[in-house]
Amino acid sequence: MGADVFTLEALEAKYGDSLLLHYGDFDDPRLIVIDGGPATVYADALRPRLDAIQKKRGGGQLEIRMLMVSHIDLDHINGVLKLTEALRKDLDAKRPLPLLSATMMSALRRKGGNILRRGIGDTPPPATTATGGGAAVGASVRRVAGSMSLSSSSP
Numbered sequence: 702m703g704a705d706v707f708t709l710e711a712l713e714a715k716y717g718d719s720l721l722l723h724y725g726d727f728d729d730p731r732l733i734v735i736d737g738g739p740a741t742v743y744a745d746a747l748r749p750r751l752d753a754i755q756k757k758r759g760g761g762q763l764e765i766r767m768l769m770v771s772h773i774d775l776d777h778i779n780g781v782l783k784l785t786e787a788l789r790k791d792l793d794a795k796r797p798l799p800l801l802s803a804t805m806m807s808a809l810r811r812k813g814g815n816i817l818r819r820g821i822g823d824t825p826p827p828a829t830t831a832t833g834g835g836a837a838v839g840a841s842v843r844r845v846a847g848s849m850s851l852s853s854s855s856p
Contacts (some may be wrong), residue, residue, distance in 0.1 A: 706730050712746040714738030717776025719747050719753075733767045737780020747780050748787070751800060763800050 704727040712719040719738035725731040732754065737747055755763035761847050768785075786799075791798050 710750075712738070712742070712750055713740045714746065714780070715776075716807065717742065717780070718771070719772075719780055721750065726850070730766065730768045733769060734765055734781075735769045736771055737782070737784055740779035740783055742780040743783035743787070747784065752782050755799060765800055789825040 705725065706723055706727045708723045710721040711725065713737060714736075717738035718736040719742050720735040722733040722735060723730045724733070734747075734751075737743055749762060751765075755761070768781065770781055781837065787799060788800065
């Protein structure tokens, strides 16, 4: 039985946050992406780091177990928007996807959705129930696009 790893890697995200959580078996760790930083962070730091991890693990598809946004501020979410836009373009062009998350794939494949193609609006909608689960009472739930929504428990 191999050693376990639990590492939180902070990427250069300018004035925002972009974190990678590596956990599980040291020889085959799992990966969670937490926040994506401002818009340029995806191209400058997040995507190059994901590509490096993918290469180190032998190429093929890099499984992202979860993609999480801690809260809906532009310096946390815009890099995530860029990541999902890139995945959507690969999916639309029927190219092999270099990154895989079952949750993201389910949202990206839904009909009628231009998933995460438009930015976050300035006016939060009223509290409501998020797609796929309940939001905390008083939570701000923002419809991003198509059939995917993001929620935040902060006011």
